[in-house]
Amino acid sequence: MGSGPATARTFTMEVAAPFRLDLTVWALRRRAHNLIDQFDGRCYRRTLEVCGRPVEAAVRQQDKAGTPLLVVELQGSGAELSDDYTARARHVLERMLGLEADLRGFYRLAELAWRFRGMRPPCFPSVFEAVVNAIACQQLSLTVGIHLLNRLAQGYGPATTAPNRGSPGFPTPQRLAIADPDALRELGFSRAKARAMTVLAQQQAAGSLDLEALRDADDGRARAVLLDLTGIGRWSAEYTLLRGLGRYHVLPGDDVGARNSLRRRFGLAATADYDAVAELSRTWWPYGGLVYFHLLLDSLAVGGHLPPTG
Numbered sequence: 111m112g113s114g115p116a117t118a119r120t121f122t123m124e125v126a127a128p129f130r131l132d133l134t135v136w137a138l139r140r141r142a143h144n145l146i147d148q149f150d151g152r153c154y155r156r157t158l159e160v161c162g163r164p165v166e167a168a169v170r171q172q173d174k175a176g177t178p179l180l181v182v183e184l185q186g187s188g189a190e191l192s193d194d195y196t197a198r199a200r201h202v203l204e205r206m207l208g209l210e211a212d213l214r215g216f217y218r219l220a221e222l223a224w225r226f227r228g229m230r231p232p233c234f235p236s237v238f239e240a241v242v243n244a245i246a247c248q249q250l251s252l253t254v255g256i257h258l259l260n261r262l263a264q265g266y267g268p269a270t271t272a273p274n275r276g277s278p279g280f281p282t283p284q285r286l287a288i289a290d291p292d293a294l295r296e297l298g299f300s301r302a303k304a305r306a307m308t309v310l311a312q313q314q315a316a317g318s319l320d321l322e323a324l325r326d327a328d329d330g331r332a333r334a335v336l337l338d339l340t341g342i343g344r345w346s347a348e349y350t351l352l353r354g355l356g357r358y359h360v361l362p363g364d365d366v367g368a369r370n371s372l373r374r375r376f377g378l379a380a381t382a383d384y385d386a387v388a389e390l391s392r393t394w395w396p397y398g399g400l401v402y403f404h405l406l407l408d409s410l411a412v413g414g415h416l417p418p419t420g
Contacts, residue, residue, distance in 0.1 A: 117185070117186050117187065118183060118184060118185045119184045119196050120181065120182065120183045121182055122179055122180065122181050123180040123182060123200065123203070123204070123209065124177055124178070124179055125177075125178040125179070125180060125209050126178070127178055128178070128227050129178035129209075129228050129230060130171075130226075130227075130229060131169065131170070131171040131180065132149070132151070132416075133226050133416070134207050134228075134229050134230045134232055135149045135207075136149070136407060136410055136416060137231070137232050137403045137406055138207075138232035140252055140256060140406065141252060141253055142415060143253075143257065144260070145260040145264070145277060146259065146263050146267075146277060146278060146279070147277070148277045152170060153168055153169065153170050154167075154170075155167070155168050155169075155277045156169075157267070157268060157277050157278060157279030157280075158199060158202055158235060159268050159279055159280075159282055160198050160199045161195055161198060163195070164186065164268035164269060164270045165185065165186040165191070165195075165199060165270060166184070166185045166186070166270045166277065167184055168182070168183045168184075168185070169181070169182050169203065169207075180207075182199075182200070182203065184196060185270060202235050205233050205356070206232055206233055206235050207230055207232060208230030208231040208232050208233065208356075211230050211356075211358065213230070213400070216397045219394060220394060220397065220400075220401060220404070222375070222401065222404040222408060223400070223404060225404075225408075226404050226407045226408075229403065229404065231399065232403075233353060233354065233355075233356050234353055235280075236280075236354075237321035237324055237350065237354040237355060238283055238310070238311075238321050239354070240349070240355075241339070241342065241346070241350050241354065242259075242262075242280075242281075242286075242307055242310070243255075243353070244345070244346035244349045244350055245303050245307055245310075245341055245342070246259050246262070246299070246303065246307075248303070248341075248343075248345070248346060252367060258297065258298050258299060260278075261297040262281060262294075262297060263278035264278050266281035266285045266286055266289060267279040267280055267285070268281075268282070268285070281311075283310075283311040283312075283315040284311075284315045286308060287308065287311040287312045287314075287315040289307075289308055289311070291304040291308055292304075294307065294308070302341060303341065306340045306341025307341075309340045310339060310340065310341075319339075321354075324336075324355060325355060329351065329357060332351060332355060332357075333347050333348075333351065336350055336351075344363075344364055344384075345362055345363075345364035345365060348360050348361075348362040348364070349362050349365070352399040357399065358396070358398075358399040359395060359396035359397065360399045361387065361391040361394075361398030361399055361401060362402065363384040363385075363387040363388050363391070364387075367405075367406070367409065368387070368402055368405055369382065369387060371405035371408060371409055372390065372405065375405065375408065376390065
């Protein structure tokens with residue numbers, strides 16, 4: 111829990127058009143009951159841990175003269191939010207919201223891209239968070255997986271003293287490294303998942319594993335490191351490549367939700383396996399992962415979670 115007086119900083123970020131904060135945030139949060147990534151239709155809130163200190167970021171879109179503009183308010187506690195701290199928080203948000211992604215080629219390729227025009231491919235703020243998300247959602251519905259992640263954040267995540275705080279931050283490796291696996295089981299995790307998460311956190315906290323270094327590794331090397339982790343299989347590795355490392359050409363071929371959407375939208379056979387999904391994904395190279403995000407938005411639209419789109 112943060113302590114000391116609350117401090118705040120506000121800054122703006124110009125974004126190349128087209129951009130829609132709502133679609134981008136929904137691709138990040140995935141389900142309405144996600145407590146970590148909160149969105150009320152206008153404001154996105156997320157507690158981040160930056161330089162070892164929790165801070166709540168509130169992001170709103172206020173376009174100016176046709177240029178997408180994001181207004182960001184940071185609220186922390188204790189020491190003043192310095193210029194360097196603010197710059198680091200800005201960098202995290204730029205990566206999370208996919209602000210540097212160039213989608214011009216994708217817009218020329220896929221019909222779904224125009225339906226959800228303005229969505230940017232989001233990333234989790236750390237590779238560690240991406241891997242833990244993969245572990246939590248393995249062999250479960252996404253709805254159940256998000257419930258588990260909510261409980262994990264409520265039990266072990268950082269918090270700020272910001273007046274409007276309500277979004278628990280995601281646990282750092284240091285926090286999860288000392289978690290009792292039996293306590294994680296009480297949250298609903300299986301024994302295998304509790305062990306996988308604590309082993310991962312202990313390795314990262316001790317410095318024997320550096321997941322952030324995978325950002326500079328090629329796909330083959332990153333995949334090999336991920337597959338060598340306890341409890342990580344092919345789907346989890348590809349999920350992390352896409353959602354943690356921003357490898358937007360990767361469409362997780364074992365993803366049940368993606369396969370169902372591919373059947374509905376593109377006539378994929380009910381008996382299609384991993385290789386069949388990979389073959390279809392090559393049609394959109396190098397944008398398979400972007401199709402994955404748009405299929406997610408399509409399913410959310412079918413479920414009535416998104417406003418009408420063009």
